[in-house]
Amino acid sequence: MSEGVPEFIVVGSGASAVAAATCLLDAGRRVLMLDSGDVDDHYAKLVPDGPFAALRREDAEQHRYLLGNAYEGIGRGGTGALVQAKARRRFVFRRALEHLRTSGDSFAAIESLARGGLAEAWGAGAFPFTSDELKRAGLDGAEMAPHYEAVAREIGISGANDDLAPWRGALAAMQPPLALDHNAAALLNTYERRKPELARLRMRLGRPLLAVLSEGLGERRANPLHGLDFWSNAGASVFRPSVMLDTLMRRPGFEYRPQVLVTHFEEEPDSAGVRVDATDLQAGTRTSFTARHLLLCAGALGSTRIVLRSTGRYDEPVPLVCNEHAYIPSVRWRGLGAAASGRSHALAQLTALMDPTGDQQHLVQAQIYSFTGMLLARLLKDSPLGMRDSLRIFQALATSFVILGVQHEDAASPGKHLVLRRGPVPEEDVLEIRWRPEAAERAAQDAAHRQFCAAMRVLGCWPLRVVRPGAGSSVHYAGMLPFAHEERPLTLHPCGRLRETRSVYVCDGAGLAYLPAKGPTLTLMANARRIASVLAHAL
Numbered sequence: 001m002s003e004g005v006p007e008f009i010v011v012g013s014g015a016s017a018v019a020a021a022t023c024l025l026d027a028g029r030r031v032l033m034l035d036s037g038d039v040d041d042h043y044a045k046l047v048p049d050g051p052f053a054a055l056r057r058e059d060a061e062q063h064r065y066l067l068g069n070a071y072e073g074i075g076r077g078g079t080g081a082l083v084q085a086k087a088r089r090r091f092v093f094r095r096a097l098e099h100l101r102t103s104g105d106s107f108a109a110i111e112s113l114a115r116g117g118l119a120e121a122w123g124a125g126a127f128p129f130t131s132d133e134l135k136r137a138g139l140d141g142a143e144m145a146p147h148y149e150a151v152a153r154e155i156g157i158s159g160a161n162d163d164l165a166p167w168r169g170a171l172a173a174m175q176p177p178l179a180l181d182h183n184a185a186a187l188l189n190t191y192e193r194r195k196p197e198l199a200r201l202r203m204r205l206g207r208p209l210l211a212v213l214s215e216g217l218g219e220r221r222a223n224p225l226h227g228l229d230f231w232s233n234a235g236a237s238v239f240r241p242s243v244m245l246d247t248l249m250r251r252p253g254f255e256y257r258p259q260v261l262v263t264h265f266e267e268e269p270d271s272a273g274v275r276v277d278a279t280d281l282q283a284g285t286r287t288s289f290t291a292r293h294l295l296l297c298a299g300a301l302g303s304t305r306i307v308l309r310s311t312g313r314y315d316e317p318v319p320l321v322c323n324e325h326a327y328i329p330s331v332r333w334r335g336l337g338a339a340a341s342g343r344s345h346a347l348a349q350l351t352a353l354m355d356p357t358g359d360q361q362h363l364v365q366a367q368i369y370s371f372t373g374m375l376l377a378r379l380l381k382d383s384p385l386g387m388r389d390s391l392r393i394f395q396a397l398a399t400s401f402v403i404l405g406v407q408h409e410d411a412a413s414p415g416k417h418l419v420l421r422r423g424p425v426p427e428e429d430v431l432e433i434r435w436r437p438e439a440a441e442r443a444a445q446d447a448a449h450r451q452f453c454a455a456m457r458v459l460g461c462w463p464l465r466v467v468r469p470g471a472g473s474s475v476h477y478a479g480m481l482p483f484a485h486e487e488r489p490l491t492l493h494p495c496g497r498l499r500e501t502r503s504v505y506v507c508d509g510a511g512l513a514y515l516p517a518k519g520p521t522l523t524l525m526a527n528a529r530r531i532a533s534v535l536a537h538a539l
Contacts, residue, residue, distance in 0.1 A: 006032035006255065009276055009291040011262045011306070013037065014117025016508040017297035018244040019151060019525035020532040021254065027536035030253045032291060033245075034278060036113035037258025038095040049234050051343065052227035066231070089121040089230070099261060099281075100302070101423070104433030107322075108472040111301050115258065116242035118299065118475055123405075124229075124238050124347050125367060125519040126157045126211040128169035128526070132361065136411070136514035138483030139527060140494075147526040147533070149173045155239040155525075158214040164206035167353050167360055168518075175214045177207045178223060183332055183370040183402055184349035190459050202358060203455045208351040208367060211239035211522070225343035238347075260287070263426045264310045265294055267501060274503045279427060293503045293535065297528060300509035301418075304480040305431055307490070307498060307506070308420040317419050318490055319412040320433065321479030323515050324441075326449060326468045328366075328404040330461040335400035344370070352404070352455070356448055364408060364448045365517040371401040402461055404452060407517040408445050412479050413438055435471045476520055481506055482513040496531035507531050 010021050013035040021031050048055060055062050095113040102109040112118045128148045131141035152173035160177045180188065191198060191205040198205070212229075213222050220243070221235030229238055236243045248254050264277040274294045280287050296303040304318065348367035355363055415436030423429045453463040481498065484491035492498060496505040507528035509520055 006030045006289075006291045008032070008293050008295060009034060009274075009289055010295045010297055011035075011276070012117060012297040012299065012302070012508070013115055013241060013245055013256075014112070014297060014299060014508070015119040015241050015521050016524045016528040017117070017295075018241045018248060020295050020297060020507050020528040021248055022154070022244065023529045023532035024536050025248065025251050025253055027533070028253070029536050032255045032257065032289065033248075034257050034260045034262055034276065034289065035115065036095055036099070036261050036281060037115040037256075038091055038113055039115050040089075040091040044232070047228065047232040049224075049232070050226060050228075052231075052346070055228075092116075092118065092121045099427060100305070101428060101430045102301070102433060103430055104418075104435060104472075106471055107433045107435040108470050109301060109431065109433055109477075110472060110475045111299055113261070116240055116245065119241050119521055122240075122521060123367065123519070124211045126152070126155075126209045126239075126522040127351075127365075127518040128171050128209075129516055129518070129520075129523050130167075130169045130360075133169070133514070133516040134523075136516075137478075137512040137523075138492075138494075138514075139512075139523075143530060144523075144526055145170070147529045148522065151522065151525045151529060155211050155244070156213045156215075156217045156220070157209055157211050157522075159209035160207040162206035163204045164351060164353055167204060167355070167363060168206075168209070168351075171209065174209070175217075178210065178212060178214050178345055179225065179343070181344035181349055181370050182338060183335060183400065184368065186332065186335060187350060187368065187402065187459050187461075194458055197458050198455055201451055201455050201458070202355040203451070204353050204355075205350055205459075206353075208348040209522075210347055212345065212347060213237045223345050225345055227344055227346045229346040257289075261427070262298065262306060265306065265504060266310065267503060272503065274501075293505065295505045295507050295528075295532065295535075296498075296510075297507045300477040300480060301431060303506050303508055303510045304418070305420060305429065307481060307504075307510075309426055309429060311490075311500070313490065314420050314422045314429075316490075317417040318480045319482065319513075320416045320418045320435070320477065321410050321412055321513065321515050322416075322435075322472060323410055323474040323476040323517065324408045324437070324445060324468075324471060325474045326406045326445070326466050328406060328449065328452060328456070328463050328466055330402045330404065330456050330463045331397055332400045332402050332459075332461045334460050336397070338399055348405075352452070354448055354451055354455075356444070356451065362409060362444075363517055364406065364452075366404040366406045366452060369403045369405065371398050371403070402456075404456070406449065406452060407474065407476075407519070408441075408448070409515060409517045410441075411514045412482075413441075418480065433472075437471075476509070476515055478509040478512040478515050478520065481510040483511050495534055496527075505531055505535065 092114040096111040158175040223237035262278045350368040352366040498504045
């Protein structure tokens, strides 16, 4: 290859993409990253660097960044990408809504064409999979272990070795945990006193693993505990892919091309290269790029769309795996009227793990939040009372609110799949999603919700209701192009190579055949690093 021609094209700029690109550059390889690269050109400049509570009391212009200039940050019900998105984070989804087409009467598919991808709006939960979970996903625990540690050291993960450690997955590279707020400290104290009762409910409570700094790391600073984590990222304390991308752009051998939407790939028959076709989003014209290897990191749905289109697999169903989740808002009754914590972050304060089958094979996980850094408008739409009365009640309860975000495991089943339907032009192809879980799955989820509600009562909380935001809203998608040891079309070799190709690799969630009840981002980054490491050193 001539000087300046990239050895690797990486499609996307999300968590998997930046992890793979970093590993390739560390090995001395040349990388071209192709990305739509939508950015926040407005709200990022408006959010002050100060405590959330002080801004709510003192800033007369707070509505501009908390609610949005057009009040677009107020959720009005329904499902989809923008229902829960803050005005500050809506850019993460807006270009995907314009350019990526999906359909499905019971599944709200959420994608991103933003610089940094979906993890620009993630909650920073960074749990590794256990060895059993990795095996079910199609990965090898021994191979993944060093890459988990390498990613953890690079992005910074805060946490603790507590009662969750035997169930959550092994990780040694951790910073100390962040300080707890008043609600979380009270819950953890009650847990220690009533641990035998909660053990009978097969529940454990402990600190979350968060990709958030409690200590400085390089140019990044420790979290300031302002409670603005869903609005801003002071000191880049929360890992977001754009933080790593900024570093990559200063390294030799790396080129970043935004405003590019990749549609196809084609391997050259008489060479070892691969051609990538794309749309220039600024000019509206077609363009192409060539490299020796292609790494697809466009998100599970995005990479699947590219693969199906490139291989002509229209109208051919492929599996779909997605964590379903629910919220359980609760009131800690002993905390009624208590003053809020002076300084706190707004991310998960605690993590609860439930073992409903007693064998640690089907764990259910819940992240526990206080109402720090959130707006009461988020609750009003779910209240059975009038708006004015609801507002007064929620204002009185705000400091005692505890919210569980419950995640459920998922694996492929006959009623859950997607199909690519051909459009007039490639950009108008439609991913048609069918989501029909089996009755036993829903029954198990309902039973887990009842068990969590019982546990919350032991912890001194009143569960108010179980809110199911709709299938697809977890934004955890996988399973379309699963890892397989046998030769089958539309599967991945264990090294990540797409079957029936020589030089195309899939490095995001499309390869995972199973999703445990936890966020997959840390695993996606570790797996992307594993694939890139093997590939870089095999050349």
